[in-house]
Amino acid sequence: MSSSNKRIVILGGGTAGWIAANLMATHWQQQGFEITLVESPDIGIIGVGEGSTPPLRGFMTAIGVQESEWMYECGATYKVGITFKDWSTKPGFSHYFHPFVSQPDEFTAPAFFYNSFLRRKGINLEGHPDHFFLATELARQKLAPVAPDNFPFEINYGYHFDSALLGKFLARVAARKGVKYQQATVNEVVLDGQGNIDYLKSAEGQIIKADFYVDSTGFRSQLLQQALKVPFISCADSLFNDSAVVFPTPQTDNVEVQTIATALKNGWAWTIPLTHRVGNGYVYSARFCSKNDAETEFRQHLGLLDADVEARHLQFKVGRAAEHWAKNCLAVGLSQGFIEPLEATALDMVQETVVRFIEAYNRGNFTDQHRAEFNHRISTRFDAVRDYIVCHYRITSRTDTEYWIENGRNEKISPSLRAILASWVAGKNITDELEKQKLDAYFPNVSWNCLLTGKGLYPLQEQLVQGNEMANKYDVAKLQKFIQGCALNFKPHREQLAVLAQAAPELATL
Numbered sequence: 240m241s242s243s244n245k246r247i248v249i250l251g252g253g254t255a256g257w258i259a260a261n262l263m264a265t266h267w268q269q270q271g272f273e274i275t276l277v278e279s280p281d282i283g284i285i286g287v288g289e290g291s292t293p294p295l296r297g298f299m300t301a302i303g304v305q306e307s308e309w310m311y312e313c314g315a316t317y318k319v320g321i322t323f324k325d326w327s328t329k330p331g332f333s334h335y336f337h338p339f340v341s342q343p344d345e346f347t348a349p350a351f352f353y354n355s356f357l358r359r360k361g362i363n364l365e366g367h368p369d370h371f372f373l374a375t376e377l378a379r380q381k382l383a384p385v386a387p388d389n390f391p392f393e394i395n396y397g398y399h400f401d402s403a404l405l406g407k408f409l410a411r412v413a414a415r416k417g418v419k420y421q422q423a424t425v426n427e428v429v430l431d432g433q434g435n436i437d438y439l440k441s442a443e444g445q446i447i448k449a450d451f452y453v454d455s456t457g458f459r460s461q462l463l464q465q466a467l468k469v470p471f472i473s474c475a476d477s478l479f480n481d482s483a484v485v486f487p488t489p490q491t492d493n494v495e496v497q498t499i500a501t502a503l504k505n506g507w508a509w510t511i512p513l514t515h516r517v518g519n520g521y522v523y524s525a526r527f528c529s530k531n532d533a534e535t536e537f538r539q540h541l542g543l544l545d546a547d548v549e550a551r552h553l554q555f556k557v558g559r560a561a562e563h564w565a566k567n568c569l570a571v572g573l574s575q576g577f578i579e580p581l582e583a584t585a586l587d588m589v590q591e592t593v594v595r596f597i598e599a600y601n602r603g604n605f606t607d608q609h610r611a612e613f614n615h616r617i618s619t620r621f622d623a624v625r626d627y628i629v630c631h632y633r634i635t636s637r638t639d640t641e642y643w644i645e646n647g648r649n650e651k652i653s654p655s656l657r658a659i660l661a662s663w664v665a666g667k668n669i670t671d672e673l674e675k676q677k678l679d680a681y682f683p684n685v686s687w688n689c690l691l692t693g694k695g696l697y698p699l700q701e702q703l704v705q706g707n708e709m710a711n712k713y714d715v716a717k718l719q720k721f722i723q724g725c726a727l728n729f730k731p732h733r734e735q736l737a738v739l740a741q742a743a744p745e746l747a748t749l
């Protein structure tokens with residue numbers, strides 16, 4: 240190890256900063272790295288970001304934390320996927336579920352691929368994704384995805400959580416791992432002769448010096464974009480949303496095991512179940528509706544028109560930095576970029592960025608030897624997520640507002656997404672095209688197929704013809720029975736959460 244790479248300063252204590260601190264401490268503390276997280280006492284965290292994807296489980300395992308240690312404290316619930324509601328006007332496709340797929344789906348997914356492929360060719364077969372995946376059934380019955388020991392298959396799931404509570408929890412875990420914590424608002428970044436960050440200066444005149452810096456300052460991107468002047472590549476021409484209005488509502492006993500994303504007039508609203516409240520937010524485009532109109536529509540949607548609940552309004556920008564690692568600085572979280580929250584991918588991007596950085600930095604013996612390769616890899620992932628999210632909007636059949644009309648005819652989509660859509664419309668199997676365009680770098684083939692079929696991108700019902708015996712290869716009713724049989728192994732979500740709540744008081748040491 241190069242002796243000049245031992246002090247790391249992480250600037251910013253939002254979820255991104257604390258994820259970075261924990262992963263870096265887990266990997267490097269034993270090697271003598273000194274890791275300090277510096278956070279402004281005056282600049283708050285963004286305070287949203289409550290949905291996740293399955294890799295967050297891997298993060299918790301990597302830093303040595305059990306579900307029984309963190310979930311109750313962070314108001315966390317289980318998540319098996321997302322229902323998309325009212326995104327399509329196609330008969331029979333007003334909603335669909337995007338599942339986190341698991342091992343038992345290996346038995347049923349081939350039928351989904353087969354049926355949907357033939358339905359695209361005009362054969363009248365069941366092709367709605369909601370009939371083929373275990374997670375869909377777990378979500379329908381509100382069952383926790385925690386399988387008993389004798390269930391012979393792996394089950395994939397993510398979580399919902401209170402982001403402020405998760406930040407506090409991760410700060411404590413990081414402290415146990417030896418991460419130092421300092422409060423300071425950095426207002427000057429001083430570069431050396433080679434353009435590297437030399438030191439940071441706080442408002443009170445404190446000098447903060449390290450060999451390597453992590454920028455987790457949120458949308459400010461104080462180090463990467465402001466000081467090192469790494470350009471920002473906007474994707475606002477293909478993703479119109481730039482604002483959100485957020486309200487909490489009370490939780491009921493019957494806690495959902497899914498996020499619900501409901502399309503509204505100028506965007507979409509999330510419903511995220513936590514144990515102590517439900518998180519709600521309306522993500523919309525300020526180009527198409529005012530702050531007040533968005534709030535009124537959202538209140539109506541939630542049945543809160545006359546309720547005395549204060550709304551929080553947020554603005555955000557979509558896109559990514561041209562590089563995530565520049566000079567002696569790595570940006571993680573909102574400081575490196577943000578693709579809007581529709582599929583809750585942001586924290587996964589944080590995790591992937593930090594894990595791949597650790598790998599590249601180690602492999603290069605703590606030099607920037609693998610920086611270009613790392614940057615390319617992370618940017619490819621960002622762009623793959625962007626295309627998947629853009630696709631949600633581009634294939635909409637809604638025409639009830641200018642917002643949806645413009646989304647549906649937007650020609651400013653990437654060549655890679657254009658190629659996928661062309662392949663779909665031509666009735667081809669999109670697997671090869673996804674690989675060619677590197678669009679399976681994040682969402683797998685099955686997710687793309689759920690999205691395109693779930694929104695009803697099929698010939699019209701009246702154009703479909705009955706298939707012969709060969710076409711009717713799969714009995715969907717039998718598959719459903721299998722899925723329902725598997726679901727018998729799972730406990731109601733609220734029971735599983737109660738188990739975690741009971742275990743929580745024993746956590747005296749955390």
Ligand SMILES: Cc1cc2nc3c(=O)[nH]c(=O)nc-3n(C[C@H](O)[C@H](O)[C@H](O)COP(=O)(O)OP(=O)(O)OC[C@H]3O[C@@H](n4cnc5c(N)ncnc54)[C@H](O)[C@@H]3O)c2cc1C
Nearest residue numbers: 251252253255279285288290425456457572573580585586
């Ligand atoms: C509307 C919306 C919904 C979202 N939903 C999801 C979701 O469901 N799932 C998901 O994964 N993600 C979601 N995200 C993204 C998610 O919120 C963020 O990725 C996550 O919270 C991490 O934020 P962060 O740590 O990068 O930034 P922040 O939370 O903004 O933290 C920034 C930190 O930097 C510090 N700081 C800033 N400037 C300075 C300075 N000069 N000196 C010292 N300290 C400084 C601040 O004090 C703060 O601690 C959503 C985002 C938005 C906008």
